[in-house]
Amino acid sequence: MAKNFDAVIVGAGFGGMYMLHRLRGKGFSARVLEAGTGVGGTWYWNRYPGARCDVESVQYSYQFSSELEQEWEWSERYATQPELLRYANHVCDRFDLRRDIQFETRVTKATFDETANTWLVETDRGDKFVARFVITAMGCLSSPNTPKIPGLADFQGPTYHTGNWPHDGVDFTGKTVGVIGTGSSAIQSIPIMARQAKHLTVFQRTANYTVPAHNKKLDPAYVAKVKASYREMRARAKTKPAGIDFDINYASAIETPQDERTRKFEESWNYGGLGFMASFVDLLLSDESNKTAQDFVKAKIREIVKDPVTAEVLTPRNIIGCKRLCVDDGYWDTFNRPNVTLVDIRDEPIERITPTGLRARGQDYAFDCLVLATGFDAMTGALLKVDIRGRGGVTLREKWGEGPKTYLGLTVVGFPNLFTITGPGSPSVLTNMLPSIEQHVDFIADCLETLRAKGVSVIEPVEQAQEMWVGEVGKSASITLRSTCSSWYVGANIPGKPRVFMPYIGGLPAYIEHCNDVVAGDYKGFSLSE
Numbered sequence: 001m002a003k004n005f006d007a008v009i010v011g012a013g014f015g016g017m018y019m020l021h022r023l024r025g026k027g028f029s030a031r032v033l034e035a036g037t038g039v040g041g042t043w044y045w046n047r048y049p050g051a052r053c054d055v056e057s058v059q060y061s062y063q064f065s066s067e068l069e070q071e072w073e074w075s076e077r078y079a080t081q082p083e084l085l086r087y088a089n090h091v092c093d094r095f096d097l098r099r100d101i102q103f104e105t106r107v108t109k110a111t112f113d114e115t116a117n118t119w120l121v122e123t124d125r126g127d128k129f130v131a132r133f134v135i136t137a138m139g140c141l142s143s144p145n146t147p148k149i150p151g152l153a154d155f156q157g158p159t160y161h162t163g164n165w166p167h168d169g170v171d172f173t174g175k176t177v178g179v180i181g182t183g184s185s186a187i188q189s190i191p192i193m194a195r196q197a198k199h200l201t202v203f204q205r206t207a208n209y210t211v212p213a214h215n216k217k218l219d220p221a222y223v224a225k226v227k228a229s230y231r232e233m234r235a236r237a238k239t240k241p242a243g244i245d246f247d248i249n250y251a252s253a254i255e256t257p258q259d260e261r262t263r264k265f266e267e268s269w270n271y272g273g274l275g276f277m278a279s280f281v282d283l284l285l286s287d288e289s290n291k292t293a294q295d296f297v298k299a300k301i302r303e304i305v306k307d308p309v310t311a312e313v314l315t316p317r318n319i320i321g322c323k324r325l326c327v328d329d330g331y332w333d334t335f336n337r338p339n340v341t342l343v344d345i346r347d348e349p350i351e352r353i354t355p356t357g358l359r360a361r362g363q364d365y366a367f368d369c370l371v372l373a374t375g376f377d378a379m380t381g382a383l384l385k386v387d388i389r390g391r392g393g394v395t396l397r398e399k400w401g402e403g404p405k406t407y408l409g410l411t412v413v414g415f416p417n418l419f420t421i422t423g424p425g426s427p428s429v430l431t432n433m434l435p436s437i438e439q440h441v442d443f444i445a446d447c448l449e450t451l452r453a454k455g456v457s458v459i460e461p462v463e464q465a466q467e468m469w470v471g472e473v474g475k476s477a478s479i480t481l482r483s484t485c486s487s488w489y490v491g492a493n494i495p496g497k498p499r500v501f502m503p504y505i506g507g508l509p510a511y512i513e514h515c516n517d518v519v520a521g522d523y524k525g526f527s528l529s530e
């Protein structure tokens, strides 16, 4: 017997939880279905050592409730995964969300019924839900990528993926460990694993840029100051492309005299964090300007890493900020440790995983444990794992065969009453994701309320509006250097995935303006029907 709700929300991370809160507030009935045993999404799954946010905690937090802002106390500049998970659970309990969340339930199928104009949602537990609306909050970075390296199943020791880490933690003390990958997750965890392990071997395909976090405990006086001025800080953040309140230097790097430029980079480096890319306004617009930032970081690597051969292998060769910039705590210095070995696999992929380790470049490497820090099938992975069928039984997988196409990253032609929080075509992963999530959730909640008031039961974008938006996403991507490398933003990390720059890079303020225009134009670009 199917259960009926106004809306089914898939996922209980920050997106799904806030969506439930907003719908309840407007008197809609909703059920959240979550694959995990608890809330928190990213912070529920990614429990690897060193996992923490790299947008400062006071900004990487909800702003919908000033009471919540005032009562919650962040303890570090960049909160750790356990603290972020505590925060998610606090929000869940404070707003009494848990009673409408069904855990350990993976949505497997969602089918639109064109006669009743409702969705039938099915799960791996055999449940059936009928709802007018389906809202996916399944995460942009929630479908772990396990590369198809031959022999993976043969490895006799334990294999851990950073994106699905054991809840009880892993103690590497006295163990030899192999790590594949040098993205953000690896760069956060390698320094800690190296301190624990007997020996750590890092297999690097692409050298990556990272800047120091300079994490610290937050001084109570600073926290009090932030609490007294949250509204102003949040408002300033909304005027910045990444939705983060940090100072942008509007000078061009290449047009700034060298000594002044170096002084500015040094200042940003010493301050720490992602704001490094705001040292100059054109770092992602001009090759020459970008090169000045590359050279600065390359000099830092040579300065920190004592062995020149290792330093050379660690030195990235691509555009800085093209793949997502990483933020670390002692990453480069870790390669000075006698118990850490770096293996360059740029030109020759790993041949195979063996029962005792792996074989690469004609050599066997042995270790007790294998860590896959190999990332995610980003932005579309979680969505396409579900058999989503819209009008005429067409699947989302078919519809997106050549890459995702959406209207505003929120809706898809042929899939009425389906909303995708932080879907492809939205600013999402290029921004501080909390404000981006809140903006999407508010848009959807207000939309559902408007439809109810108008007596409308079906909303769907029209083809022309979707094409316009796809064009806008592509046009803005082509202006920046960010679309030029083999990153997960373009699906390059997943063999066979269409190469399309998936997020909207026009910035959060421009995106909000587009959405506001759509609402002001009575949901311009959508067809509404009874």
Ligand code: FAD
Residues within 6 Å of the ligand: 010, 011, 012, 013, 014, 015, 016, 033, 034, 035, 036, 040, 041, 042, 043, 044, 046, 051, 052, 053, 054, 055, 060, 105, 106, 107, 108, 137, 138, 139, 140, 141, 142, 185, 382, 386, 421, 422, 431, 432, 433, 434, 437
């Ligand atoms: P998620 O948190 O990914 O939650 C999605 C939920 O949906 C999961 O719980 C999952 O189990 C569930 N789900 C998926 N598919 C199904 C299904 N079929 N059925 C049922 N449930 C399903 N962003 C920042 O802005 N700043 C940061 O510092 C930052 N750090 C990050 C660090 C890591 C290690 C990672 C991986 C990501 C980070 N991000 C960061 C991005 C982060 O994903 C977002 O900030 C945010 O947490 C996303 O929330 P969400 O609710 O949209 O998705």
Ligand code: NAP
Residues within 6 Å of the ligand: 052, 053, 054, 055, 141, 147, 148, 149, 162, 180, 181, 182, 183, 184, 185, 186, 188, 203, 204, 205, 206, 324, 327, 345, 350, 373, 374, 375, 376, 429, 488, 493
């Ligand atoms: P990632 O950035 O995609 O990194 C994956 C790494 O694995 C890359 O170095 C990749 O190499 C390597 N890899 C993948 N398949 C491989 C194979 N078959 N052989 C060898 N190497 C392989 O994933 P991630 O580190 O999990 O980070 C994903 C995103 O999550 C980040 O970009 C960020 O948005 C978010 N995140 C944020 C934080 C934070 O600091 N708050 C921490 C973790 C994650 P190539 O580069 O050559 O593909």
